[in-house]
Amino acid sequence: MQEKIVILDFGSQTTQLIGRRIRELNIYSEILPYNKYPFGQEQEQGIIGVILSGSPLSVYDKGAFTTDIAAIAARVPVLGICYGAQLMSLTAGGKVEPAPSREYGRAHLTYIDASCPLFKGIETGAQVWMSHGDTITALPEGYSCVASTPEVRFAAFAAPGKMWGVQFHPEVYHSECGMQLLRNFAVDICGASCSWSAESFIESTVAELRRQLGNDRVILGLSGGVDSSVAAVLLNRAIGSNLTCIFVDHGMLRKNEFADVLRDYECLGLNVRGVDASDKFFADLAGATDPERKRKIIGADFIEVFDAEAHKITDAKWLAQGTIYPDCIESLSITGTVIKSHHNVGGLPERMNLKLCEPLRLLFKDEVRAVGRALGMPEHLISRHPFPGPGLAVRILGEVTREKVAVLQEADHIFIKGLRDSGLYDQVWQAGVILLPVQSVGVMGDERTYERAVALRAVTSTDAMTADWAHLPYEFLAKVSNEIINKVRGVNRVCYDISSKPPATIEWE
Numbered sequence: 159m160q161e162k163i164v165i166l167d168f169g170s171q172t173t174q175l176i177g178r179r180i181r182e183l184n185i186y187s188e189i190l191p192y193n194k195y196p197f198g199q200e201q202e203q204g205i206i207g208v209i210l211s212g213s214p215l216s217v218y219d220k221g222a223f224t225t226d227i228a229a230i231a232a233r234v235p236v237l238g239i240c241y242g243a244q245l246m247s248l249t250a251g252g253k254v255e256p257a258p259s260r261e262y263g264r265a266h267l268t269y270i271d272a273s274c275p276l277f278k279g280i281e282t283g284a285q286v287w288m289s290h291g292d293t294i295t296a297l298p299e300g301y302s303c304v305a306s307t308p309e310v311r312f313a314a315f316a317a318p319g320k321m322w323g324v325q326f327h328p329e330v331y332h333s334e335c336g337m338q339l340l341r342n343f344a345v346d347i348c349g350a351s352c353s354w355s356a357e358s359f360i361e362s363t364v365a366e367l368r369r370q371l372g373n374d375r376v377i378l379g380l381s382g383g384v385d386s387s388v389a390a391v392l393l394n395r396a397i398g399s400n401l402t403c404i405f406v407d408h409g410m411l412r413k414n415e416f417a418d419v420l421r422d423y424e425c426l427g428l429n430v431r432g433v434d435a436s437d438k439f440f441a442d443l444a445g446a447t448d449p450e451r452k453r454k455i456i457g458a459d460f461i462e463v464f465d466a467e468a469h470k471i472t473d474a475k476w477l478a479q480g481t482i483y484p485d486c487i488e489s490l491s492i493t494g495t496v497i498k499s500h501h502n503v504g505g506l507p508e509r510m511n512l513k514l515c516e517p518l519r520l521l522f523k524d525e526v527r528a529v530g531r532a533l534g535m536p537e538h539l540i541s542r543h544p545f546p547g548p549g550l551a552v553r554i555l556g557e558v559t560r561e562k563v564a565v566l567q568e569a570d571h572i573f574i575k576g577l578r579d580s581g582l583y584d585q586v587w588q589a590g591v592i593l594l595p596v597q598s599v600g601v602m603g604d605e606r607t608y609e610r611a612v613a614l615r616a617v618t619s620t621d622a623m624t625a626d627w628a629h630l631p632y633e634f635l636a637k638v639s640n641e642i643i644n645k646v647r648g649v650n651r652v653c654y655d656i657s658s659k660p661p662a663t664i665e666w667e
C-alpha cells in the first residue's frame with residue numbers, strides 16, 4: 159500500500175501547494191475535500207498523517223466547514239494550518255477572535271519551544287508567512303504554545319495526542335523554515351519513508367497498468383502536449399503495441415507542428431495514426447465569431463473525428479487520457495459546493511462506451527515532466543509550453559479562416575523561435591501571438607499600408623490559475639516586432655500584452 163499524507167481542503171488557495179510541498183519531500187500526498195475523509199480506513203488506505211488546510215472562511219461563520227478532528231487524531235498525527243489550526247483549537251474549547259487588524263505578510267518567530275518535534279532544526283528569528291483575519295486568543299486546556307511572533311502569541315501550538323497547529327503558512331515559499339517544519343511533521347512525526355519518486359512511480363504504474371489492462375487494446379488521443387505524450391510513452395512501456403494513439407490535426411496547430419510532433423512520436427516508438435481533418439474543422443467554423451461557439455464547434459468536431467477513427471480499432475476496450483492531478487482535484491468554492499474542472503473531451507468515454515484509463519491522474523505538472531524525463535523522452539517535448547486544445551482558433555479574434563491561421567502561424571513561429579534562440583523560452587510559462595480584428599495605418603517604403611495588428615502574449619505562472627505578464631527585455635521585443643512586421647505579410651503593427659490574470663485571462667478568447 160502506497161503510504162500517503164492526506165491534505166483536507168477547507169478551500170484555501172494554497173491547498174494544492176501543501177500537496178506539492180509534501181510531494182517535494184518524496185512523499186505521496188492526496189488532497190480531499192474537508193467532508194470526504196475516510197474515517198477509520200487509515201490503515202487500508204495507507205494514510206500516515208493528515209494536514210488541515212487554511213480557508214477563506216472564519217471558523218465562527220455560519221456554515222463554516224468542519225470535521226471531526228479528534229477522530230482523525232485518534233488514529234494518525236494531524237497538523238492544522240491557519241484555519242485548520244483555529245478549528246482544532248475552537249472545537250477543543252479554545253477561543254478564536256477577529257484579529258485587531260488582518261495580518262498579511264512576513265513575520266519572524268521570536269519564541270520557539272526547542273523541545274517541540276515540529277520545530278526541530280528551526281531557530282528563533284525564522285521568517286514565516288502570515289495571512290489571516292482571525293487569531294487564536296486562548297488555547298484549550300492541555301494545549302501548549304510552541305512558537306510566537308511579536309504580533310501573534312499562539313503562532314503554533316501542540317495539543318495532547320498527536321496534534322499540532324500553526325497560524326502561519328509553512329507551504330508558501332516566503333516561509334523560509336516551512337519545508338523543514340513540513341519535513342519534521344511528515345518524516346519525524348508521521349514516519350514517512352520518502353520513497354515516492356519518478357522512477358518508483360513508473361515502476362509501480364507500469365505494473366499496475368499491465369495488471370489492469372491485461373491484453374486489452376487501448377486508444378489514446380495525442381495533442382502534442384506534455385501530458386498526453388507522457389501518458390502515451392508510459393502506456394507504451396506497459397503494453398507496447400496494444401496501444402494505438404490518434405493525433406488529430408484540426409488545422410489550427412502551430413507552424414509545422416503536426417509533422418514535427420508526429421515524427422517525434424514515431425521516434426519514441428509509438429504506434430500513432432495522424433489524421434488530417436482540417437477541411438472539416440474550417441468548413442464547420444465558417445462564419446462563427448462567438449468564442450464559446452467556436453470552442454463548441456471544435457470540441458464537437460474533435461469528438462466526431464476521433465470517434466470515427468477509433469471505431470476502426472474495433473476491439474478497443476479502453477480510452478486513455480493524459481488527465482493530471484489539478485484536472486481532478488475537486489476544488490471548493492466559498493459556498494461549499496464542490497467544483498470539478500471540465501475536461502476538453504468530456505463525454506467521449508461515455509459516447510464510445512470505453513473504460514477510462516488515466517495513468518497520470520495523481521501527478522502535478524512538474525511531476526509529469528519528471529516522469530517524462532525518467533522515461534527518456536526528448537527535452538523539447540517535455541519542456542513544451544501548454545497550448546490550448548482549440549489551438550490558434552482562440553488566438554484569432556473573430557472568424558477563423560485558413561488564411562488567418564497561416565498569417566498567425568508565421569508570426570507565432572518568429573516569436574517562439576526568438577524565445578528559444580534567446581534562452582527565454584524556459585523562463586516563461588506560455589507564449590503566443592494573437593491576431594487582432596483590427597487594421598491600422600502604417601507606412602512601408604513609400605507606401606501607405608492598412609493592415610493587421612497582432613499582440614504578443616507571454617506570461618509567467620505556476621499553474622495557469624494566476625499569471626503575470628512576462629517582463630521580457632525591450633531589446634528582445636524590439637527584435638521580434640521588427641522581424642514580424644518585415645517578414646509576415648499582412649501585419650504592420652505589433653503590441654505587447656501587459657495584463658495579468660486575474661483580471662485578464664491568458665488567452666484572449
Ligand code: XMP
Pocket residue numbers: 453502544545546547548552588622659662663664665666667
Ligand atoms: P485562460 O485563458 O483561461 O487559460 O487564462 C488558462 C490555461 O488554459 C489554456 N486554455 C485552454 N486549454 N482548451 C484547452 O485545452 C481550451 O479551450 C482552453 N482555453 C484556455 C490556456 O492556454 C492556458 O494554459
